[in-house]
Amino acid sequence: MGQYHYRRVYVVPSNPRRFGPGIQAVLVSDDTNRVHHLGGLYAAYSTQLSISPNTYKKKMEHCAAFLTWADKALDPVRTRRMLSGDLRVEDMLSFKNWLIDNRSKKNVGVSNIQVETINAISLGAKAFARWLILHAKECGTDELSHRLSLVDENWSTHAVLPTRTFRQAKDYDADEVDEIERFFVQQAFRKDDQKAENGIRNYLIWRLAIEYGLRIGEILALRVQDLPSESKPYLEVVRTEHRADGPDPRGTNAPKPKTLGRELGQYFQNSRFPELFNIYRSSERWAWAKRKSGRRYQKTSFSHPYLLITKSGAPLSMSSAQAIAKSVKVATNIDFRWHRARHTFFNRAYEKMLEIKDPHQRRLRLDGLMYMGGWSSEESLSIYAAAAQRKSARSASYDLQKQLV
Secondary structure (H helix, E strand, C coil), X not given: CCCXXXXXXXXXXXXXXXXXXXXXXXXXXXXXXCECHHHHHHHHHHCCCCCCHHHHHHHHHHHHHHHHHHHHHCCHHHHHHHHCCCCCHHHHHHHHHHHHHHHCECCCECCHHHHHHHHHHHHHHHHHHHHHHHHCCCCCHHHHHHXXXXXXXXXXXXXXXXXXXXXXXXXXXXXXXHHHHHHHHHHHHCCCCCCCCCHHHHHHHHHHHHHHCCCHHHHHXXXXXXXXXXXXCCEEECCHHHCCCCCCCCHHHCCCCCCCCEEECCCCCCCCCCHHHHHHHHHCCCEEEEXXXXXXXXXXXXXXXXXXXXXXXXXXXXXXXXXXXXXXXXHHCCCCCHHHHHHHHHHHHHHHHHCCCCHHHHHHHHHHHHHHHCCCCHHHHHHHHHHHHHHHHHHHHHHHHHHHC
């Protein structure tokens, strides 16, 4: 881990069916090669969460930073107190200053990009600090509540740096959406002799992103049983821990929905669903297989439940999805990314919410947006609020200019 005192190693996980082989980590001292007990417990706890391997890696890196600071910057008595869950404001300040010292260049300070990195590490360390408090058994309920409140109320003030970045959700404008739509339609519905391979599948991915605002990981994790049916006219997003499926064939690279589970109906009058699901299942969701006699046939049932498949019948991988995105970028000269389709959906939905005059109805719509996005906090909508504010400011400027002309 470079400057960090602890490093991540691969071990056999306690629950390989849920998390996949070779993922659980322990934190080991680079100096003594000793495993950190609390770091190991936090690693075991984190394997039970429905998170991707990359997210797991980040959690352990942030935990490693926190434990490194404790070993290097604190005396043993203060370290024991802090690791038992008694975290104070001066500890938060010390941790932030330690991160700055490790990230800054001499006589230069930290750049805006470094500030974002420091803040990401700090917020990851906050999750570990809260875990320390919750797992400490040295205080009663009132003291436990007080310690959690102290961290929640003071961490952003004392352990996070202010940033000059004005975060907003970058999306596609109407012309770009039309051009991307034309590209996918042409690939999916040209004459049979010119039809692109897996064109309908790729168009299906685009429409799932732009119509439902789904993350690409959620789309790749969709199963056939999650599709709308006569008994349930809605699309389901189901978290990994709520599924009874066997191991994902994609192993450690299997997509894991990061958001809350939810049930989504059609949002647009000109929706391509459920028609597009049916077209894909009847025309492209099959693979060649051989019978015992050696005769080939089109196989439509697979050992896995996932909706989107490759030519061989395996579940579609994240790298294949990114290759599709790259082909769109080359063909349209648009900086195409799947997540921008999600931003496009929620930017438009947020703008529609702001048009509602009645505060009660607007509140209901906001709650509905949080549900549709799978978020548990309004803070997740801040990037869409920023985009709406920016658009409103641009429109006001344009209207003023017209009046002055």
